[in-house]
Amino acid sequence: MYDTQNKESALSQDDIKISARNVQVYYGDNHAIKDVNVDIEDKTVTAFIGPSGCGKSTFLRCINRMNDTIDVARVEGDILLDGENIYDPKVDPVQLRAKVGMVFQKPNPFPKSIYDNVAYGPRIHGLARNKAELDEIVERALKRGAIWEEVKDRLTAPGTGLSGGQQQRLCIARAVATEPEVLLMDEPCSALDPIATAQVEELIDELRQNYSVVIVTHSMQQAARVSQKTAFFHLGNLVEYDDTDKIFTQPEDPRTESYITGRIG
Amino acid sequence: MTEASFDSQGAPARKRTSLTVTDERTKARNRAETRFRAYGVAAICVGVFFLIVLAFSIIRSGLPAFTQTVVAVDFQLSQQDFDEAEAQLFKTKAYEGFLIEAIRGKLEERGLEADFDAGAIERLLGKPGSTLREHYRANQQDLGQEVYFQLAAASRVDGYLTGRVTRDTLQDSRFLQMSDLDLIDELVAVGVITRSFNWNFITGADSGVDDPGGAGIGASVIGSFFMMLVVLVLSLPIGVAASIYLEEFAPQNWFTDLIEVNISNLAAVPSIVFGILGLAVFIQFMHLPQSAPLVGGLVLTLMTLPTIIISTRASLKAVPPSIRDAALGVGASKMQAVFHHVLPLAMPGILTGLIIGLAQALGETAPLLLIGMVGFVARGNPEGIVAGFTEPNSAMPAQIYTWASRADPGFYEKAWGGIIILLIFLLSMNVLAIILRRRFERRW
Numbered sequence: 174m175y176d177t178q179n180k181e182s183a184l185s186q187d188d189i190k191i192s193a194r195n196v197q198v199y200y201g202d203n204h205a206i207k208d209v210n211v212d213i214e215d216k217t218v219t220a221f222i223g224p225s226g227c228g229k230s231t232f233l234r235c236i237n238r239m240n241d242t243i244d245v246a247r248v249e250g251d252i253l254l255d256g257e258n259i260y261d262p263k264v265d266p267v268q269l270r271a272k273v274g275m276v277f278q279k280p281n282p283f284p285k286s287i288y289d290n291v292a293y294g295p296r297i298h299g300l301a302r303n304k305a306e307l308d309e310i311v312e313r314a315l316k317r318g319a320i321w322e323e324v325k326d327r328l329t330a331p332g333t334g335l336s337g338g339q340q341q342r343l344c345i346a347r348a349v350a351t352e353p354e355v356l357l358m359d360e361p362c363s364a365l366d367p368i369a370t371a372q373v374e375e376l377i378d379e380l381r382q383n384y385s386v387v388i389v390t391h392s393m394q395q396a397a398r399v400s401q402k403t404a405f406f407h408l409g410n411l412v413e414y415d416d417t418d419k420i421f422t423q424p425e426d427p428r429t430e431s432y433i434t435g436r437i438g
Numbered sequence: 439m440t441e442a443s444f445d446s447q448g449a450p451a452r453k454r455t456s457l458t459v460t461d462e463r464t465k466a467r468n469r470a471e472t473r474f475r476a477y478g479v480a481a482i483c484v485g486v487f488f489l490i491v492l493a494f495s496i497i498r499s500g501l502p503a504f505t506q507t508v509v510a511v512d513f514q515l516s517q518q519d520f521d522e523a524e525a526q527l528f529k530t531k532a533y534e535g536f537l538i539e540a541i542r543g544k545l546e547e548r549g550l551e552a553d554f555d556a557g558a559i560e561r562l563l564g565k566p567g568s569t570l571r572e573h574y575r576a577n578q579q580d581l582g583q584e585v586y587f588q589l590a591a592a593s594r595v596d597g598y599l600t601g602r603v604t605r606d607t608l609q610d611s612r613f614l615q616m617s618d619l620d621l622i623d624e625l626v627a628v629g630v631i632t633r634s635f636n637w638n639f640i641t642g643a644d645s646g647v648d649d650p651g652g653a654g655i656g657a658s659v660i661g662s663f664f665m666m667l668v669v670l671v672l673s674l675p676i677g678v679a680a681s682i683y684l685e686e687f688a689p690q691n692w693f694t695d696l697i698e699v700n701i702s703n704l705a706a707v708p709s710i711v712f713g714i715l716g717l718a719v720f721i722q723f724m725h726l727p728q729s730a731p732l733v734g735g736l737v738l739t740l741m742t743l744p745t746i747i748i749s750t751r752a753s754l755k756a757v758p759p760s761i762r763d764a765a766l767g768v769g770a771s772k773m774q775a776v777f778h779h780v781l782p783l784a785m786p787g788i789l790t791g792l793i794i795g796l797a798q799a800l801g802e803t804a805p806l807l808l809i810g811m812v813g814f815v816a817r818g819n820p821e822g823i824v825a826g827f828t829e830p831n832s833a834m835p836a837q838i839y840t841w842a843s844r845a846d847p848g849f850y851e852k853a854w855g856g857i858i859i860l861l862i863f864l865l866s867m868n869v870l871a872i873i874l875r876r877r878f879e880r881r882w
Contacts, residue, residue, distance in 0.1 A: 242766060244690050271769035281760035283779060293778070294768035344764070351768055 190215040190355060190385040191236060196250035198231050198240065205231050207409040209250075213355075213402070218377060218386045220400035220417065222393055224432065227406040229389045233357050236387065237273035238266040254355070271298050274353035278360040280340035282332035282347070287324050290332040290343055291315060294351035310350055317383075318346025319376045338369020345376060349384070356380060358388040362395065374399050393433055397421050405429045496857055502600045503855025506636040506651060507591040509563055509625070511540050513570070514584045520574055530567030533574075534559065537566055541630060548628050554621050561618055563589050588634060593650050593848040598622060599633065602847055639855060643819060644837060650848025653841065655856050657819050661731050661811070661831030662800060662863075664820075668735020668827070669742055669799050674792055676739075677746030684747075685754045686776050705744035712741045713805030721809060729810040729830035737809060738799040745795040746788075753787025754780060786878040793871035797864050803835040812836040834860045 191213040198206035206228045213219050221229035231240070238259060240246040251258045259269050271294075282290050291311045294300075301307035311328075315321040320342040324335070332343050341361055348356060358377070362370040377399045380386055390396050396403050397417060404414040405426075413420060413429045424430045455461065460468075515536060523532035538559055545552040559566065566589050574581060594614045597603035605619060625631040642654025688694045716737035720726045726733050757780045765775035781788075806812055811832055820826040832840065834856060841853040 237767070239763070239766065242762070267769055267771045270766060274769075275763075275767035277760060277763055277767065279760055281758075281764040283761065283764060284783065293765075293770075297768075297770055297774055297778075347764075347768060 188214045190255065191387075192253045193232075193235075194251045194253070196232070196235060196248065196252060198228070198235060198249075199247045200231075200243070201245040205409055206235070209411045211404060211411055211414055213385060213387060215385045216381055216383070217402055218381050218388060218400040219402040219404065220396035221387065221389045221404050221406060222391075222396045222432075223406035223412075225391075228409040229404075229406045230359050232406070232411075233359055233387060233389050236355065236357055237270050237275055239270075239275065241266055271351050272353055273355045273357060274348035274351060276341070276344050276348050276356065276358045276361050279364050280337055280344050282335070282340050282343050284331060284333050286329045287315075287332045287335070287343060288328040291347050291350045294347060298351055300351065314346045314350035315343075317349050317380070318342045319372065319379070320346055336369070338365050338372055341365060341369065341373055342376060345373070345380075349380070354384065356384045356386045358386065360389050360391060363391060370395070393421070405432060407432070496854060496861070499851060500854030500856075500858040502596075503639055503851045503858075504636055505633045506638075507596040507599050508588040508632060508634050509541075509566075509591055509630055510586065510588050510632055510634075511537065511544065511630060512584050513537070513540050513587050515574060515581055517581050520578075520581050523571070530565065530571055531556075532567070533570040534565075534567035537570060541625070544628050544630050545624060550624050550628065554617070558615075558618050558621055561614055562591055562595055562622070564592055590651055591631065593846065595622060595631070596651060597847065599626070599631070600851070602851075639852070640859070644832065644840070647844055647846065650844075650846050650852055653849065653852050655834065655837055655852075655859055658832040658834050658837035658856075659859070659863075660819055660826060661734075661836075662833045664731035664826045664831070665735040665738060665833055666796055666800060668732060669738045669796060670792075672736070672739040673742045673746050673795065677743050677792075677795075678750055678788060680743075681747045681750035681754060682776060682781070685751045686780070687772065701744050701747050705748055708804070709741055709802050710804040710808065712737050713808035715740065716805060717808045727828050727830065729832075730828050731811075731831050731833070732827040733809050734806055734811055734833060735827075737805045738802060741802065741805065742795040742799045745798065746791055749791025749794070750784070750788045753784040753791065756787065757783045782878075786875040789874045789878065790871045793867050793874070797867045800863060800867070801835055801860065803839050806833055806836045807839075812839055834863070 189212045191211075193209055193211045196206055196209045197204065209232060221233060223229045234240045235248055235252060236254075236259075238248075240248055248260060250260075252260060254269070254272065258264070283293065285293075288311055291314050292301075292307055295307060295310045301310055312321065312325075315324060320339055323339060324330075324343075332340065335343060341364070345356075345358075345361070361377075362373050365373065374395065377386055377388065381401075388396075388399065400417045402414070403417040403420040405412045405420065405424075405428075407428050413424060413426045415425075420429060421433060424433065513536070519536060523529055523536070526532045534556060538554075538556060541559070542552040569589060570587070573585070573587075592613070594603050598614070598619060599622075603614070605616065608614060608616065608619070622631060638652065638654045640654065641656040642652065643657035644654070645652035684694060684698065716733060720733045720736055721728055726736075761779050761783065762775050765779045766772070770778065803812070810830075820829045820831060838853050838856040838860065841849040841856060
């Protein structure tokens with residue numbers, strides 16, 4: 174297993190946003206994630222790559238405790254967000270998810286208006302005191318989601334009426350509207366065409382200035398394009414985690430090399 | 439690529455076939471499809487045929503219940519006549535005499551024979567004298583004025599006009615004699631006997647076994663209404679809450695599995711079982727009033743709950759999980775995700791299930807047999823809301839059942855008429871279900 178401890182010493186404690194220690198995930202009897210240790214930096218795009226079923230999405234869903242919604246899933250080990258263990262019994266997953274936003278594989282806007290889609294999070298978290306503030310939050314979120322120009326004249330139109338790429342950017346806008354600190358993206362471009370993908374990738378690069386972004390992707394090109402750090406998962410193990418440039422040029426583990434050169438996966 | 443190249447690669451030689459010639463396999467396949475379509479069309483035709491026969495026979499048998507035969511006369515009574523009649527010993531007889539004179543006058547105007555006696559009029563109209571007397575005693579200002587009376591004719595006169603009683607089948611002379619039929623024919627000819635719309639059937643209460651003409655379904659419509667109110671108020675919140683808990687919150691274990699299986703089983707339990715349960719629990723143990731819509735509603739609630747729970751769970755399950763993920767992903771709690779997003783999307787299905795459950799309950803007779811809502815003669819409409827729930831009443835299907843089991847053939851058409859009213863309610867509930875589904879339906 175690749176040792177992240179040495180790398181960590183080079184970084185100051187402030188740069189680490191999330192650190193996972195000995196994380197194990199079981200789906201019933203199936204041991205899906207085996208002993209994962211990883212430190213995810215702030216204001217960085219971290220990509221999780223690996224073949225299907227390697228556990229990268231499962232691990233991603235541990236970071237905002239979405240696995241809690243699956244009855245048979247069991248998580249062991251610690252995941253620290255800013256030094257606090259998110260699996261501490263005192264932590265309410267609902268509060269956690271306000272801090273750690275998520276964008277899903279398939280665009281899943283609510284069947285409501287574009288405005289209501291974005292305003293929903295701020296509303297339930299009480300981020301706006303009045304309509305004017307809410308309007309402002311919605312506008313800012315849509316601008317960050319790089320979709321403001323396209324929808325500003327039809328905020329009352331249903332979000333489900335947008336094209337696939339627009340829907341995904343709306344979902345990103347919805348996720349950033351609650352002012353999260355970390356943004357998790359589970360294969361956000363897998364349902365999109367190349368043009369929409371390019372738009373979303375550009376957006377991810379911009380989001381890096383404010384958030385720690387973790388993206389799961391099947392496309393190694395995408396990982397190479399958008400991320401600064403890359404983690405390679407294989408059969409539930411974190412095989413290698415390093416700077417993206419290094420992973421794609423001089424991987425240390427033979428499995429990583431096989432995967433990025435297309436021999437396994 | 440040529441055929442030679444296929445051969446050279448060792449592939450079996452392929453026969454050259456034309457696309458314009460249908461081969462045997464395709465022909466057989468096409469025949470099978472044609473046969474299947476024919477079966478489908480035939481099945482639908484049979485279904486539609488029976489539906490039409492059913493609708494036609496219901497309407498034909500039930501429509502006469504909505505009209506009644508009346509003797510309509512313009513009548514004038516002077517103050518002097520009134521005083522004279524009031525001075526006599528048999529006062530109603532005197533009024534009957536005035537009526538007979540008026541009818542005679544009508545016939546003689548048209549040059550028809552008018553030799554009938556008071557007995558004939560009584561056979562046709564019951565005791566019309568008392569109706570007239572009551573009217574004039576209550577409305578003395580009508581004296582000297584011309585008043586238009588519509589007096590309900592006896593059930594057999596009604597039967598004669600609708601074809602239920604004919605000259606051949608006329609047997610019991612106590613009720614109607616052959617000479618009366620001639621009189622009826624004459625009176626119809628001069629327009630004294632006519633048929634008019636029977637409002638009493640829609641608004642009135644049930645009558646005694648010997649008076650089918652006066653029977654109405656109104657009281658039992660109100661009984662059904664109060665029952666449905668009980669069912670709605672109890673089964674909607676209980677059913678929806680139970681479904682949401684089971685579907686969204688309950689842990690998956692042997693206990694919830696057991697509950698689930700039993701709910702499905704309850705939906706298949708014969709309704710009479712719920713009736714006997716209601717009798718034992720609500721009436722004998724809890725001492726709630728017999729024959730009351732409250733008890734009927736409670737029993738029907740038990741019967742409707744499984745239906746509502748099953749349909750609600752199905753529509754909750756049909757909401758895509760991505761919507762739940764989306765809500766949880768922006769930091770909504772489980773309950774917020776369910777109530778803000780899942781429930782509104784499941785609403786059309788829930789409402790449809792609810793209305794179908796209510797319609798089922800509305801048409802249910804068997805459980806009402808056991809709690810005393812059948813065979814009971816509701817003499818009037820309930821007074822006030824509380825009385826509506828607790829006073830003995832009947833329900834529409836129970837009333838129909840009661841009428842159908844009575845001897846007088848006049849009740850037979852009342853039963854059919856009641857079925858028409860019941861079907862109108864059921865149809866409008868189904869239409870409402872469709873409208874609500876269309877209205878709330880959203881795509882995602």
